[in-house]
Amino acid sequence: MKNKLKALKILVFILIVVTLSFRGWSSSRDIEKRSFVLTQGVDTAPDNTFSVTYSLANPQALGNEEGGGSKGKESAIIYKTRCRNLWQGHHFIQARTEHPLFLGHVQTLVLGEELARQGIGRVVDVFMRAAETRLKTWLVVAEGEAGKILEVAPKPEKLAPLYIGRALEMEDYLNVIPLLRVAEFGIRLRNPGEHPVAPMVKAGDDELALTGLALFKDDKMVGKLNHEEMHYFFLTVAGKGHMFKRVETSAGDTFSYEISNVKRRVRLHRTGDQVSFSVLLAVEGNIVEAVTERSLRDMEFLASVEQVITEALAKDCRALLTKIQTEFQVDSFGFGAMVRGRYPKLWAQLDWDQDFPTVPIKITLDATIRRLGMVSE
Amino acid sequence: MKTNRKPVTPYQAIAIVVNTIISGRLLILPRELCTEVGNGSWLMIVVSALVALVIISLYTAVGRRFSDSSLPQYTVKTLGVFGGSMLALLFGASWLIMASLSARIFSAVIITAILPRVPLEVGILVMLLLGAHLATKNIATIARVHELLLPLVVGAIFLLVVPSLSRVSLWRLLPLIEPGSLKKLGTGILVGSSSFLGLEIVSLFMPCYGRPELAGRSHKLGILIVAAVALLTVEGCIGVLGTGTLARTQWPTLTLVRMISFHGIFERLEAPFLAMYVIVVFTTIGSMLFGVVAILAQLFKIKSQAIWPYLLVIPAYYLAVGPPNVIAVEKAGQIFAYFRLGLVVFTPLIVLLVAIIRGKEDRPDEKQAEGS
Structure with a gap:
């Protein structure tokens, strides 16, 4: 009797597990039966609509002939549609594809400049709300239309939609820009x-280029920095923005200085209800090009070159700060978060958007030459 | 064959406390606390951990006084058959509801995040059946299961949450306490303390402790481990997401995990995280259903618990599928947690008070006399 009961228990347990498992498998889908969206582009369109562009991977075109690839096929297939909301666009494109669209591999979300200026809160909300999307997706703003960016097939990349993401990862690797993913954008939007901020890209005939940085106030783009200004921005705000700086001394000697390390220190000062900031940047770098008759082994000359570099970098950083404070009037630096963190009661009294343009911010920069390359002078 | 009547070791006692308390609630706790007190959430965890230490000390004291009785037995001994049984049944009912809510919340997470086409009901049933299966086992087996799974649960949570700390922004953690937020101190502590619920399960295991003199130490260590996990998770969420984003993130702990990757090995960690979380929820539901089984078995003198615990899945399932949506689940869960917190706090106080007044306790000589 006891054995029969045990056998019955096992049988019932197996039956339940098998029955439930059948339902549990309903979410499974073979990898070749999915359509992988690699890049999403969103633009504004007339009559308060969106123009949505998807770049889908075409795995058949990726292999070589021996490997089963189909010669002549594009590695990515572009789908474009107009819609009233983003999910409607998704379903319109879904209706034109063979397999279910999968957003789990989206590398880059490209937004048109016009849309960015109108506000991208809706787009970011959709992206953050969906569980399938990658939070590590890059968010970039296109100079012009986002759809054009997706249509470009840069030569070096076999799978074109991966190009922007990889190029931006390379910029992060080179310490030019920090990781600017959609999650970070969404987080900054709410805090x-x-x-x-978001990188800006521009489409050429068969190339894409990082052209600068879009600055947002809440979810609306309010200004853009060019490539050089972007370097100074990240130098000031994140200790990144490593770059080359060409300087010329009063005697006509020219040098190219490559920034290799930045130590950044921001101090917040308070006098009554007034706050001010001092930003100290200790920049280290190497001389990578020198056009001079004098030797850099001469310490006095070396110090004078350092001084020229310091003045040039500080001038450009200050010019950038003035531009952001007075022209765009947006605290892209995140100074407000410091005030909120340090003086929460004062923060509650401030209207930071109004106050920021007039807040005194002092930038002090000290450039040091560390190495001269493989040449000794 | 000689069987050990007191099989639970001090390490297993720690594991029981930790595995029972850490549940699906950890997935929403950062948001719940942040909504109430913002950046001051860390303080709520610290204060709540102290409250939990006091509560578990009360259960430890009652357990020591009634060294051979579990909760249903000592409530009957002190409050009489009717009062004691009713109180014990209230505990049983609260554990059944907690098991249901845990199954519902976890299933909602699973079908939202990784298995969108799986019916909610399937997720709930699987978790409840697994829990019921554990509840059919004896105390020694359950204690061993907890012991085995403790490093997996705590280790995996640390392993997946710690890498996200590299993204923490110091300025998002500040101010440590927002002005005006202390007005909500009471609600914050209530929310925080209710996240330690489940600790009362020790009242069923204590009579089986091999070394009851170390019970206090094990229980406190268990609470401290839970507090460390909760603190790390809450501060990680605030530091990475910031209070503005955190307040509108449905499952912030999962979002935190979604933001990290072990470069080149795992691109998306939510699937392994949720796979590990099955264990977390399984141990909680298992403990809760075991509690219901133990109370019913002891009150109604049921000797075998081989089959009937599975029947608990039926009411638990209907309780779980009852709320129409995730918002209703959370609201019901919050109201229920406050009621349960009252029950968990006042029961040992009343029992201890009555036991002292009426001179009730388990005396070793009584037991020996019963034995002879």
Whole structure:
């Protein structure tokens, strides 16, 4: 009797497990029966609509002939549609594809400049709300239309939609820009005292280029920095923005200085209800090009070159700060978050968006030459 | 064959406390606390951990006084058959509801995040059946299961949450306490303390402790481990997401995990995280259903618990599928947690008070006399 009961228990347990498992498998889908969206582009369109572009991977075109690839096929297939909301666009494109669209591999979300200026809160909300999307997706703003960016097939990349993401990862690797993913954008959008930024890209005939940085106030783009200004921005805000700086001394000697390390220190000062900031940047770098008759082994001359570099970098950083404070009037630096963190009661009294343009911010920069390359002078 | 009547070791006692308390609630706790007190959430965890230490000390004291009785037995001994049984049944009912809510919340997470086409009901049933299966086992087996799974649960949570700390922004953690947020101190502590619920399960295991003199130490260590996990998770969520984003993130702990990757090995960690979380929820539901089984078995003198615990899945399932949506689940869960917190806090106080007044306790000589 006891054995029969045990056998019955096992049988019932197996039956339940098998029955439930059948339902549990309903989410499974073979990898070749999915359509992988690699890049999403969103633009504004007339009549308050969106123009949505998807770049889908075409795995058949990726292999060589021996490997089973289909010669002549594009590695990515572009789908474009107009819609009233983003999910409607998704379903319109879904209706034109063989397999279910999968957003789990989206590398880059490209937004048109016009849309960015109108506000991208809706787009970011959709992206953050969906569980399937990658939070590590890059968010970039296109100079012009986002759809054009997706249509470009850069020569070096076999799978074109991966190009932007990889190029931006390379920029992060080279310490030019920090990781600017969609999650970070969404987070900055919601947190007091922070405003998001996004890299800007431009499409050529068969190439894409990182052209600068879009600055946002809340979810609306309010200004853009060119490539050089972007370097100074990240130098000031994140200790990144490593770059080359060409300087010329009063005697006509020219040098190219490559920034290799930045130590950044921001101090917040308070006098009554007034706050001010001092930003100290200790920049280290190497001389990578020198056009001079004098030797850099001469310590006095070396110090004078360092001084020239310091003045040039500081001037450009200050010019950038003035531009952001007075022209765009947006605290993309995140100084507001510092005030909120340090003086929460004062923060509650401030209208930071109004106050930021007039807040005194002092930038002090000290450039040091560390190495001269493989040449000794 | 000689069987050990007191099989639970001090390490297993720690594991029981930790595995029972850490549940699906950890997935929403950062948001719940942040909504109430913002950046001051860390303080709520610290204060709540102290409250939990006091509560578990009360259960330890009652357990020591009634060294051979579990909760249903000592409530009957002190409050009489009717009062004691009713109180014990209230505990049983609260554990059944907690098991249901845990299954519902976890299933909602699973079908939202990784298995969108799986019916909610399937997720709930699987978790409840697994829990019921554990509840059919004896105390020694359950204690061993907890012991085995403790490093997996705590280790995996640390392994997956710690890498996200590299993204923490110091300024998002500040101010440590927002002005005006202390007005909500009471609600914050209530929310925080309710996240330690489940600790009362020790009242069923204590009579089986091999070394009851170390019970206090094990229980406190268990609470401290839970507090460390909760603190790390809450501060990680605030530091990475910031209070503005955190307040509108449905499952912030999962979002935190979604933001990290072990470069080149795992691109997306939510699937392994949730796979590990099955264990977390399984141990909680298993403990809760075991509690219901133990109370019913002891009150109604049921000797075998081989089959009937599976029947608990039926009411638990209907309780779990009852709320229409995730918002209703959370609201019901919050109200229920406050009621349960009252039950968990006042029961040992009343029992201890009555036991002292009426001179009730388990005396070793009584037991020996019963034995002879």
